[in-house]
Amino acid sequence: MRIIYLSLITAMLFAAPVQASDNDKHGDNKCPVGLVSGLDFDTEFGPGTSEITKCLDSRHKVKLVVQINQAPPYALHNIQNVIDDYEITNGMKLGRDYEIAAIVHSAGGMTVVIDGTNGKSNPADATVRNLMLQGVKFYFCMNTTRGFIKNGTLTAGMATQQIIPGVQYVTAGISALSDFQKNGWKYVQP
Numbered sequence: 001m002r003i004i005y006l007s008l009i010t011a012m013l014f015a016a017p018v019q020a021s022d023n024d025k026h027g028d029n030k031c032p033v034g035l036v037s038g039l040d041f042d043t044e045f046g047p048g049t050s051e052i053t054k055c056l057d058s059r060h061k062v063k064l065v066v067q068i069n070q071a072p073p074y075a076l077h078n079i080q081n082v083i084d085d086y087e088i089t090n091g092m093k094l095g096r097d098y099e100i101a102a103i104v105h106s107a108g109g110m111t112v113v114i115d116g117t118n119g120k121s122n123p124a125d126a127t128v129r130n131l132m133l134q135g136v137k138f139y140f141c142m143n144t145t146r147g148f149i150k151n152g153t154l155t156a157g158m159a160t161q162q163i164i165p166g167v168q169y170v171t172a173g174i175s176a177l178s179d180f181q182k183n184g185w186k187y188v189q190p
Helices: 002-022 041-045 075-089 106-112 125-133 142-151 173-182
Strands: 062-068 098-104 137-141 168-170 186-188
Touching (some): 062 106, 075 125, 098 173, 106 137, 106 142
Parallel strands (some): 062 098
């Protein structure tokens, strides 16, 4: 009887890792809610796609910080794609399940300047405002702001009034990225 008991325990111990490794297949973490296009994966991309699609493992308390340091700011479209994936495909809700912050600096700085300020065009103005309405927080680097004042993009003493309302500042973009990461945010550079 004791040998059967020990054999049973041993079999259970060795079976668990095999079962766990079977769960590493891509399609085992099903997408819980919807589809961005309205079509199921197999219809949109071809037969078998659902079986090889891995959806998010983390769906709660996700904190994502995105660096925007290029012009044009391709990251804005990527941020919208993340929001769609979080909310539509994975059923996540802003504030409850995720937060997104964007640190804007260097060549990406024009992204948060109000379109038409000092004769400068910002085609991203409406997109930034829309992302902010969806809950994305934008932070503008003060070092970049100083550079913009120096080159005439922004006006000394008026810079805060010339950036999109709701945009906040960080003292330096790169050190802010490090600080966000220290506080549990996941960093992305699109």
